[in-house]
Amino acid sequence: MQSWVQRLLTTATTAALLLLAACCAASALDAFHVPSVQAQAHVTKINRFHKQLNGNDKVTLTFNVSANLESLFTWSTKQVFVFLTAEYENSKNSLNQVSLWDHIIPDKDKANLQVEVKSKYPLIDQGSSLRGKKVQLVLHWHVMPKAGVMIRDRMALSEFNLPDSYTS
């Protein structure tokens, strides 16, 4: 004979399966969402550019970032992680990426960023190839959903040239 415990377990299992299906559907719908991000970033000042004792080039920068990331948010977005990288090419690597600044946006109301910041993390080259180098600022973002797959994207913003000589 079937007991109430059996019926409860069957109900719980089916309920969990359907919840999984609902989460998958929510995540799948996000794939059709096309955001329109508008962003700009410019270096306003190169605070210090020098060679560290271990021979690595180190730059600290000030830059402004204005980014409207509101369109990234959908009904199932938990938060957006956004970070700015400096990307350049040198003789050792065709692509170097150094994270300069990052920020967590917890909800849509706070997704319109207008900030002028000092680089949170210094631009350090593994070597001394930064003098006179053309560096590109790239904005990356990770859209973290409440359930499902994380969506990553990036946008190249602007380029700047580092000075030909160290500042100190």
Added chain:
Amino acid sequence: MDWQGQKLAEMLMQLLLVASAVAAFVVGYAMADFQLMLLVYAGGVVLTALVTVPNWPFFNRHPLKWLDAAEADRHPRPQSLANKVVLAALWCCPPYDKFSAPAG
């Protein structure tokens, strides 16, 4: 809970859960609120459990009708060889649906 009741409980459970999942998804998407979807679905699951888990009286409308012992004595087991074969076959793989009470 009788056989018909079990079938009914299973069907009700699946129907209610699918319906509440679909309703929760539509409501959550329409209101753009993931948490609302979870709350609506949780409500649906609790409702489903309340309807299908306890042994409600409407799951017991088709009780099994067993033969009276006196009735069985009046029809003793047939002893011919052919009947023995049939009985053996019935014993191996009994047609269970024959033993459950007819609907209504």
